[in-house]
Ligand SMILES: Nc1nc2c(ncn2[C@@H]2O[C@H](COP(=O)(O)OP(=O)(O)OP(=O)(O)O)[C@@H](O)[C@H]2O)c(=O)[nH]1
């Protein structure tokens with residue numbers, strides 16, 4: 001039988017912990033397919049919450065089902081969960097853990113629904129306040145309602161992931177597979193409060209795990225003090241913005257554009273260099289200038305090939321012995337991009353009279369407008385190049 005452990009982090013929850021444990025435990029009786037345990041993670045609460053837990057552990061109904069992990073100092077919500085999960089998936093041999101608050105904000109009658117979803121193949125299940133059937137307390141003040149809703153909307157917008165409706169909630173079921181993939185990347189100090197929830201979920205999403213939501217009605221704590229403050233909001237926002245920037249920087253199209261931009265610079269700079277060193281000659285149609293232009297295009301091609309190989313397509317990096325042939329192919333596709341530019345320019349001229357705008361510097365070079373022509377030309381060729389790189393040069397593994 002598979003094992004699920006409900007992890008309850010506590011910090012000064014002396015008045016809440018007993019009713020929480022007993023209500024969670026009462027709901028275990030309807031779960032038949034899972035062996036259910038509770039693990040309380042207490043950071044040596046000044047109000048001695050752990051003493052209450054130790055006393056309960058001796059009660060017959062809780063024996064060997066109620067575990068306590070104590071941290072010598074306050075490690076924060078994220079730290080407590082990471083330590084709790086390490087123990088739960090480690091020597092307690094859980095297959096699934098739950099995140100569950102000690103203040104009875106989370107409805108324990110929903111626990112079987114989470115497990116049903118896991119049995120159906122979901123790898124992580126979120127309790128959600130913002131899907132039909134879920135909710136936040138009616139009596140929340142205007143400010144708090146707006147903050148919670150707007151907070152989630154901001155998270156969904158910044159992370160551009162609208163399939164998840166509740167990013168900040170702390171009621172979740174997590175399978176061992178997800179934990180093993182995500183936990184090594186979580187540094188608990190950086191993930192304060194809500195940021196831990198957002199960060200853990202964001203990483204699970206990025207890794208492509210199957211995640212679904214179960215609605216629940218959030219209830220306000222009636223006893224004890226909330227630990228969430230304004231610094232949690234600031235921390236969550238700055239995390240999301242950092243993540244967003246990182247995601248953009250890591251995006252293949254961004255890298256491809258950067259490499260293309262560098263290639264353009266290489267071409268412009270080397271053209272000036274080659275013009276200075278290549279002697280003026282006129283042999284049939286080839287002049288010193290045409291030759292220098294050709295060399296500068298080749299310099300850009302070398303730069304594009306090398307940078308795309310080690311950066312843009314680092315995940316599909318070519319092997320040394322593939323390089324010569326692929327470099328020839330790369331030259332062909334680059335020539336293709338120039339050809340496209342010429343065709344576009346010719347059609348443009350015939351049909352729209354755009355020839356002046358789109359001519360290549362080879363044909364009508366003048367430094368000021370030439371810069372513009374190179375830019376426009378490269379832009380048109382970009383679509384072809386990106387396609388060709390993906391389809392031919394750095395083809396996805398067979
Ligand atoms: N072990 C441990 N638990 C913590 C820590 N901070 C918060 N918790 C627990 O984490 C759970 C959630 O914290 P809450 O303060 O209720 O946060 P919240 O639910 O967003 O805020 P409220 O809605 O006001 O209750 C509670 O069970 C807390 O006792 C911590 O530093 N260490």
Ligand SMILES: [Mg+2]
Nearest residue numbers: 101103105221
């Ligand atoms: Mg709470």
